[in-house]
Amino acid sequence: MRLPESRVAVLEAASANEEQTIEEIAEKAGLKPETATGAVFELEDEGLLIVEERTDESVSLTEEGEEYAEGNLPEIRLYEAALDAGADEEPTQMGKAIGQSGLGGSQVNIALSNYARKGYGSIESGEITAAPDADPEFDAEASALSALAAGESVDDTDTLDQLESRGLIERAESTVRSVTLTEAGVTAMMEGVETAETVGQLTPEMLTTGQWRDVEFAEYNVAADAERIDGGKVHILRQTANRVKDVLVGMGFEEMDGPHADADFWINDCLFMPQDHPARTHWDRFALSNPTEIRDLPDDLVERVRRAHLEGIGVDSDGYHSPWDEEFARAIALRGHTTSLSMRYLSGHAVGELEPPKRFFSVEKVYRNDTLDPTHLLEFFQIEGWVMADDLSVRDLMGTFEEFYEQFGITDIQFKPHYNPYTEPSFELFGNHPETGELIEIGNSGMFRPEVLEPLGVDCDVMAWGLALERLLMLMYGFEDIRDVHGTLCDLELLRDVEVIH
Ligand code: PHE
Secondary structure (H helix, E strand, O other): OEEEHHHHHHHHHOOOOOOEEHHHHHHHHOOOHHHHHHHHHHHHHOOOEEEEEEEEEEEEEOHHHHHHHHOOOHHHHHHHHHHHOOOOOOOEEHHHHHHHHOOOOHHHHHHHHHHOOOOOOOEEOOEEOOOOOOOHHHOHHHHHHHHHHOOOOOOOHHHHHHHHHOOOEEEEEEEEEEEEEOHHHHHHHHHOOEEEOEEOOOOHHHHHHOHHHOOEEOOOOOOOOOOOOOOOOOOHHHHHHHHHHHHHHHOOOEEOOOOOEEEHHHHOHHHOOOOOOHHHOOOOOOEOOOOOEOOOOOHHHHHHHHHHHHHOOOOOOOOOOOOOOHHHHHEEEEOOOOHHHHHHHHOOOOOOOOOOOEEEEEEEEEEOOOOOEOOEOOEEEEEEEEEEEOOOOHHHHHHHHHHHHHOOOOOOOEEEEEEEOOEEEEEEEEEEOOOOOOEEEEEEEEEEOHHHHHHHOOOOEEEEEEEEHHHHHHHHHOOOOHHHOOOOOOOHHHHHHOOOOO
């Protein structure tokens, strides 16, 4: 029989009556473990080897476990101190026993929470007793710790469970494969196995010289286990942002961009947000300390916005009748929404005067001083958009969302009437979470009010929205916590395994 070199080496290293692990075989055969593994599977396929798999558990001590293996478990130290203090005769002040034990910090709590559980005595109203017949020599957890520290194995699973839940050991599972020769393998060896020169890779030289005709090629075993290699890939949040951009461009929208840190004028005042609105207080915004303000606001627009705030627009409208301070409007903060960009564009400030019909969007970061929880971060991506045209209605707005979300497989969005100081009517959007079935808020929208549009110099209708990219992602992929995809707690498996959709 002729076999490639590595297979011959493995056959020679294997034995018919002694199981050996692949690592042992590799070492004997002088092969790299992955080469030996490949050869072993080939030989198994050919019926020359039997491969047996079992799962091995390895147990290692954590740093804290090692500390207790060297010294002693805190509850044993407490027991010994309690004995010294005479707590086996009569209840003793707990402070005294703890003082004598020399335990400090979190170890006191550890000692107290394990003391009674393990029968060392009782702890009641500040007094401790020591059970006279308890014997730390027979403490299963302590013996297991010292056995593990000495490199011995421990079979008592209850004790191991306990040590694991106390964070004193770590358990890891690994698959061990062991190999023996089959009868066919033995026969082959007895009849003699020769090394065949095989070629693993076709080279340009072999092709040009025609040598490829004479060589024997190594066969690939595509079913063999291989080492997992995780390539880099675009984060799903970025992937989805790019898809959203493609979809919106496909729907006829152009992209806006602009500053992350902007004057309150663009973030709030243009939006008819009263200067004493609760969202404009310092604890809700991230202010900048350098620079603190923008000097070059367009004077005529500032004046029109100021008038709208004071007096309102037209006969049916009323202003806020509260002071409007230009200095306050100049202050810089991180934008809490990208509607600041919509204001810069609609006013003509960004790319000049716009003639209807026009559609614009952005998919950009916004910053909010929220409390962190599974659905809120201090920053997220907002899908901002607006359509400027004559005679728009709420039906156009709803239809646009239906068309947009349908591209992501979401066909059951719901609308709820809402209030924004800058839109009337306003709607919040909701979608069904695919895992929990809960309705989650995915965006906010409406038709801009005359108090917003007229100062900007826009004399047709504008429907607009801000949608949360992360919430869209939750509906698409079904994860429940934004922190699964963002930041240090993120779920790497989810990020690696999630399908790439383009
Ligand atoms: N700015 C709003 C938000 O952040 C979204 C929105 C934009 C609503 C435009 C209406 C019009 O929630």
